[in-house]
Amino acid sequence: MKTIIRAVLLMVLIGGLYACNSEPTQDEASIEPKIVEVRAVYDSENDLHLFETETDTIMAGWTTFRLVNASPFVHFIFFDYLPGNRTSKDLLSDVSPVFQESSYLIMEGKDDEAMAAFAKLPEWFGELVFRGGTGYTSPGRSAETTLFMAPGNYVLECYIKMPDGTYHWSMGMYKDLHVTTDTTSAQAPQSPDIEITVTDAGLQVVGKPSTGEQLVAVHFEQDNPGLIGKDVHLAKLDESTEAIEVAEWLDFMTAKGLVSTVENPGPATFIGGTHEMPKGNTAYFVVNLDPGRYVWVAEQQIADMAMEEFTVEEETDSE
Numbered sequence: 665m666k667t668i669i670r671a672v673l674l675m676v677l678i679g680g681l682y683a684c685n686s687e688p689t690q691d692e693a694s695i696e697p698k699i700v701e702v703r704a705v706y707d708s709e710n711d712l713h714l715f716e717t718e719t720d721t722i723m724a725g726w727t728t729f730r731l732v733n734a735s736p737f738v739h740f741i742f743f744d745y746l747p748g749n750r751t752s753k754d755l756l757s758d759v760s761p762v763f764q765e766s767s768y769l770i771m772e773g774k775d776d777e778a779m780a781a782f783a784k785l786p787e788w789f790g791e792l793v794f795r796g797g798t799g800y801t802s803p804g805r806s807a808e809t810t811l812f813m814a815p816g817n818y819v820l821e822c823y824i825k826m827p828d829g830t831y832h833w834s835m836g837m838y839k840d841l842h843v844t845t846d847t848t849s850a851q852a853p854q855s856p857d858i859e860i861t862v863t864d865a866g867l868q869v870v871g872k873p874s875t876g877e878q879l880v881a882v883h884f885e886q887d888n889p890g891l892i893g894k895d896v897h898l899a900k901l902d903e904s905t906e907a908i909e910v911a912e913w914l915d916f917m918t919a920k921g922l923v924s925t926v927e928n929p930g931p932a933t934f935i936g937g938t939h940e941m942p943k944g945n946t947a948y949f950v951v952n953l954d955p956g957r958y959v960w961v962a963e964q965q966i967a968d969m970a971m972e973e974f975t976v977e978e979e980t981d982s983e
């Protein structure tokens with residue numbers, strides 16, 4: 665009798681193990697993060713910048729966001745995690761106008777007043793969390809960034825500016841995204857080619873970028889991020905552009921910062937990256953590199969700028 669019970673228990677146990685094992689591992693597709701595609705477009709008739717996507721709800725877990733920039737301006741996706749059951753309505757009524765007012769003051773050269781305007785942010789802004797996003801992406805290019813999405817409400821926004829200081833979100837470029845408590849079995853991307861650790865001191869880059877596809881992992885370890893924490897973007901420099909010009913353009917507290925026009929979309933070709941996340945998080949992005957000059961650069965006020973220039977050499981045949 666004992667033997668029979670033991671045999672039955674064993675079968676139950678094996679059955680349980682088998683069920684556990686077979687679920688995520690046998691289906692390779694289930695460990696790959698799902699891709700959410702977002703198109704950035706410009707509606708010239710109505711002068712609107714827009715995000716187009718089929719997706720307004722996803723499961724929690726590792727997710728890849730592909731930004732397809734089908735517009736003549738630079739764009740990115742920035743994720744705001746909203747506390748409570750808030751949505752873009754709350755963000756646009758309580759938070760965004762403060763940033764817009766500050767931007768217009770910067771355009772008038774009133775830098776102190778622009779900084780002082782942030783005192784008008786609502787109390788709940790303290791609970792809003794910046795949770796990464798697809799990096800700066802030049803016109804006609806696509807960029808992919810993989811993030812762990814915790815359950816809750818998010819807003820995707822782009823805060824590139826028009827020459828008068830008007831932000832893109834103010835011209836329509838934002839979307840709500842709800843992340844359910846159900847979690848996918850997707851795993852984080854494996855074996856990054858480059859690892860960048862972000863601290864108060866700057867960007868520590870490990871690994872030498874080479875031609876072709878490179879997986880970049882960004883570990884956020886900054887203790888004192890301030891209003892905008894350091895993040896990592898990759899720009900390709902042409903012969904006449906210095907890396908410092910890119911860092912200067914990435915300072916949103918200046919009149920020239922983040923301004924993108926059809927004639928002059930940006931100071932360099934932006935090919936991908938990730939926006940900031942709280943300490944302890946890792947974001948991943950993929951870039952495809954040709955030989956040339958590049959810079960890893962943070963979107964940051966110029967006093968706290970962080971960047972590292974590098975060159976990708978022509979691949980030479982070693983034989």
Ligand SMILES: [Cu+2]
Nearest residue numbers: 739822824832
């Ligand atoms: Cu934009």
